[in-house]
Structures are given as structure tokens and as C-alpha cells.
Amino acid sequence: MPSGTHRFVFYTRPFTDVPFFELPVTIREEQAVIADSTFNLSAGEVYTLNVLEKEVGGEELSTLLYLRQERFHKMAFADSLLYVNFYNLSAVGYVDAHPEPSAMITNYDQATGTAIKEHVNIYYSLYRDDIPYPFTLINNQRPRIGFTPVPGHQLIPLQQLTRSQEPIVTPYNTIPLFLPDDTTGNILSRHWVRLDIVPPGGGGGGLIGVSDPSHRLFAPANGTIVSLTNLSDEGRTQLYTGGSGNAPGFFLPSLIRQAASGPYRQRSFATVSTIEFINKQVYMTSVMKTYDPPIN
Structure with a gap:
């Protein structure tokens, strides 16, 4: 334009x-x-x-x-870090006007779920994906994504978020692309990111962390706690997170992008992402640096 x-x-x-x-x-x-x-x-x-x-x-x-x-x-962004910022652009009074129960989990192409409150805290957690690389089918099926918690990266505070429709860029938060025990030479990232959005004080009932993120216990009230599960789009299936007692939330594209590059069939790249909450919907935009094309 x-x-x-x-x-x-x-x-x-x-x-x-x-x-x-x-x-x-x-x-x-x-x-x-x-x-x-x-x-x-x-x-x-x-x-x-x-x-x-x-x-x-x-x-x-x-x-x-x-x-x-x-x-x-x-x-300027470091290649070894994921960057993400957040906006709550919801209408004034939306949460109070919509007390009805919300869908527990929605896919990104149907991202209509739970509105978040006026003031919330955002946390991140990392989980090992526990699948083989380079990606291969197992018994002609895609492997299930693992959910082994990464020690030292559970419910780490990222920021406080307040609803606002002022067109001001919010600061970017950082999440590691590679872990200290990486054995791939910073070629493949072996974890995925979960973001939990919690009002101050836990919203009545609060957050109870357990080893399996698909069975954390949440207070399931509208606008109380929302979970964003950021999984890869390439060669991976969604982690099962359905069932009672889970956080209302959304499956989103991964903050970590996988692509064939240079001599590698799969290589991990960081993104710079923006996540916007608008009433009961969530939108995500990601950009990444250019990378070397694959060598045949």
C-alpha cells in the first residue's frame, strides 16, 4: 500500500x-x-x-x-530467544456481560473460547515434546507430543496485562529457544510453550500445578484462567488437553518454527510473535528471520 x-x-x-x-x-x-x-x-x-x-x-x-x-x-532480536508480546483489546464490560460457560478447548481455526479479565498475569511453562527427530512416522502414524515438564521453566512470570485499546506497542517478553542441556548444537529445539493467563490472586480457586499439563486443575469460571498451548504446525499432533477440570483455552501455532535449512532436514528458528485477546477470541501473528535454503 x-x-x-x-x-x-x-x-x-x-x-x-x-x-x-x-x-x-x-x-x-x-x-x-x-x-x-x-x-x-x-x-x-x-x-x-x-x-x-x-x-x-x-x-x-x-x-x-x-x-x-x-x-x-x-x-534487534537474538536468534536464541523467542519474543512475544500481548494485548487485551476487548470491549469495556465484555467479561461481565458474558458470564455463560465457555468451551474448554478450541482450535486456532475456531478460536472462540473464554474472555480474560481486565487485569491478568501471564506465565510460561516449557514441556519436552519427546518425539523423534528428524520427524518420522511411527507405525504410519504421527507420534503423540510429550508433556514432560522442563525443570526451572514452570509457571515463570512474564508480565502483567491490562485491557487497553490505546494503540501503543507493548514490550516483548523472552522465552528460551534452546535449553542448557541441548545436545543438538542449537539445531533442534525439543520443547513447546504453554502460556497461562491468570487474574491476580488466582481468580478464586487458583492454579494447581501438577506434572501433566493436560490435567492441571483450574477454577473454571468465565474470565478466570485461560491457557494457550503453542504447538508446532509441522509433523506433530496436538497434545490431548480435553476433559473436565482443565483450563479453558486455545491451541495456537508454535512460537518455535521448524524448517529444512542448510544440511538439516529440520532446524528450529525463533519467532517474534504478537498475541491479541479480543472479547472471546485470540489472534496470533508471527514473523521470523530469513534462513538458509536446504541443500539437496
Whole structure:
């Protein structure tokens, strides 16, 4: 998109494959404007644009066009660390207006689950995946992902998060890509990341850690505790985390990316990721550095 002044307008529309401006005039005239704002975009910059609900409870839907100017493309990042920042862009009053029970676990392509409270603490935990590398089928099936806790990396505090719709970049948190006992020469990362979002004080019932992360006990109230399980997309199956007593949560793509590079069939690369909570949905964006193509 060229730099300069741009007007962004979002309309309602029918659920069809017909482009908006190819719809009959009579139908277009029936549609409502959801958001309409003008922004000046600078050359060479990267932006995140969201249409947000401002507040729950009004007679009419109140919306906001949210434009955040990113900084990651101007920052220096270490290759040995994962970087992730968080935003709670939910509407004012959303959690209180939706006390109904939420789905316990949802896949990323159906990421509608539990809203988080106004103020929360975020923790990370690491688990060994316990699967063979390079990835191979076992009895013609993908191996199940392991969940052996990594000592010293359980429920490590990352940050406090407060709901805000101010378009200000939040600080990035770091998580190790490789562990001290790595035996691959920093080629393959053998763990995955779980993020737990907990209100101050544990939200009534609190968090009880046990060795198997799929059977931690949580207070299952709406907005109390949400878990993000970040698993790899390449050659791995999802860890089973269903069943009663688990955290409402989401499966998300991994913060660690695996790719063929150089002489290696699989090599691990760090990402710079952003996770946004918007009402009962979660969105994740990841970028990574370029890497050497595989050598045939």
C-alpha cells in the first residue's frame, strides 16, 4: 500500500462471494457503516489494523478503528530467544456481560473460547515434546507430543496485562529457544510453550500445578484462567488437553518454527510473535528471520 492519507471504511454485507461493489445498488444501500476513519500512513512502516468493539451495553454498537504502528522491524532480536508480546483489546464490560460457560478447548481455526479479565498475569511453562527427530512416522502414524515438564521453566512470570485499546506497542517478553542441556548444537529445539493467563490472586480457586499439563486443575469460571498451548504446525499432533477440570483455552501455532535449512532436514528458528485477546477470541501473528535454503 502506498504511503499517504487513506480512508478505511467497513460495511456490513451479505454472506456471499460477490465483491461488495458488484452487489446490486439496492443491497449496498441497505448496508450499515461499521467503522470509518482516515489515517496517514508513513513510508516503510508496518501497521496493525483492527475493528474493535468499544463498549458493551449501549443501545447501539460502538466501534473503533484501531491502528497500531509496529516497531519489530526496527528492533534487534537474538536468534536464541523467542519474543512475544500481548494485548487485551476487548470491549469495556465484555467479561461481565458474558458470564455463560465457555468451551474448554478450541482450535486456532475456531478460536472462540473464554474472555480474560481486565487485569491478568501471564506465565510460561516449557514441556519436552519427546518425539523423534528428524520427524518420522511411527507405525504410519504421527507420534503423540510429550508433556514432560522442563525443570526451572514452570509457571515463570512474564508480565502483567491490562485491557487497553490505546494503540501503543507493548514490550516483548523472552522465552528460551534452546535449553542448557541441548545436545543438538542449537539445531533442534525439543520443547513447546504453554502460556497461562491468570487474574491476580488466582481468580478464586487458583492454579494447581501438577506434572501433566493436560490435567492441571483450574477454577473454571468465565474470565478466570485461560491457557494457550503453542504447538508446532509441522509433523506433530496436538497434545490431548480435553476433559473436565482443565483450563479453558486455545491451541495456537508454535512460537518455535521448524524448517529444512542448510544440511538439516529440520532446524528450529525463533519467532517474534504478537498475541491479541479480543472479547472471546485470540489472534496470533508471527514473523521470523530469513534462513538458509536446504541443500539437496
